[in-house]
Amino acid sequence: MIIIIGATGTIGSTLLERLVDLGVPARALSREPEKLRDQIGEKGRSIIEVASADASDPESLRRAFTGGSQLFLAMSNSPRQIELETSIIQIAAEAGIKHIVKISSPAFEKSSPVAVAGWHQQIEKTLRDSGLTHTVLRPYAFMQNLLNLAPTIATQDVFFGAMGDSPCNFIDCRDIADVAAEVLTNREVSGQIYTLTGSEIFSYPQIAGKLSALLDRPIRYINMEPQALNRNLIEHGHMPPWIANHVVEIQAMATVVLERPTDTVKRLLGREPRTLDAFLKEYVENLQ
Numbered sequence: 001m002i003i004i005i006g007a008t009g010t011i012g013s014t015l016l017e018r019l020v021d022l023g024v025p026a027r028a029l030s031r032e033p034e035k036l037r038d039q040i041g042e043k044g045r046s047i048i049e050v051a052s053a054d055a056s057d058p059e060s061l062r063r064a065f066t067g068g069s070q071l072f073l074a075m076s077n078s079p080r081q082i083e084l085e086t087s088i089i090q091i092a093a094e095a096g097i098k099h100i101v102k103i104s105s106p107a108f109e110k111s112s113p114v115a116v117a118g119w120h121q122q123i124e125k126t127l128r129d130s131g132l133t134h135t136v137l138r139p140y141a142f143m144q145n146l147l148n149l150a151p152t153i154a155t156q157d158v159f160f161g162a163m164g165d166s167p168c169n170f171i172d173c174r175d176i177a178d179v180a181a182e183v184l185t186n187r188e189v190s191g192q193i194y195t196l197t198g199s200e201i202f203s204y205p206q207i208a209g210k211l212s213a214l215l216d217r218p219i220r221y222i223n224m225e226p227q228a229l230n231r232n233l234i235e236h237g238h239m240p241p242w243i244a245n246h247v248v249e250i251q252a253m254a255t256v257v258l259e260r261p262t263d264t265v266k267r268l269l270g271r272e273p274r275t276l277d278a279f280l281k282e283y284v285e286n287l288q
């Protein structure tokens, strides 16, 4: 039985759809199981079992992991991420789970620290020390993050950042979910570390150009100093400071570490990754 943590999340919700399409049974966990039952619908409920679990409640994890052989783990970022994922890994090992697929993040150079990436590195070490077979997926920025730019695009025809004109990797979360389904169902490709990207890199000024063409009006990218972006995200975006710091750290990192696409999605899935152009076209209604 495959256990899914993060089933209501961006990657996990798509992974469940893939498993349903493949007819692969799984047990999906949530702190809000009723919401999850509604999310997966009648067809999903015929294949996916839903259970209640909270990573901060070890007893709920023990119950939910009973009979599990594999665990998919995509935990939303929080200052408790190391503590919660460490507990999940320990309880999974005790429960007899044999293989963990973890959503991590790119491993950055020491010269450009990104705190959340450091958390993932620590959790990856716990996985290595556990002795369990583990597959680590390290995706770059989700294309779906670009939907967060919609409010200022809609009201001011602009979006803000601190990446200058540095080109970055983006990946569609649906490709991450497809890779997760593959590594959960094909033993030959499990037990590795995979860095996941789309097939091209793009800068924010280039994305502004794409949006201008799609929306048929000029959309401008406004580059800010990192500290000014941080203040803007907290004061106008109402972000908790630790999330604002994360966004700024990631963008500052992109200006110093050159990003390059990998061919991992194509190697694992036998097809090209989804493109940014296709993503923006599909979600244009959400961006105006």
Ligand SMILES: NC(=O)c1ccc[n+]([C@@H]2O[C@H](COP(=O)([O-])OP(=O)(O)OC[C@H]3O[C@@H](n4cnc5c(N)ncnc54)[C@H](OP(=O)(O)O)[C@@H]3O)[C@@H](O)[C@H]2O)c1
Pocket: 005, 006, 007, 008, 009, 010, 011, 012, 029, 030, 031, 032, 053, 054, 055, 056, 074, 075, 076, 077, 084, 103, 104, 105, 106, 116, 138, 139, 140, 141, 142, 145
């Ligand atoms: N955004 C990016 O560009 C990016 C890039 C690289 C890596 N990542 C990594 O991707 C991961 C997030 O993936 P995602 O976006 O698919 O996730 P997400 O949408 O943020 O949601 C993840 C899930 O976390 C679950 N969760 C949160 N707290 C929990 C708890 N105490 N107990 C049990 N479940 C809990 C939620 O389940 P319920 O609410 O249903 O309980 C939810 O389904 C992060 O670790 C992030 O660092 C993100």
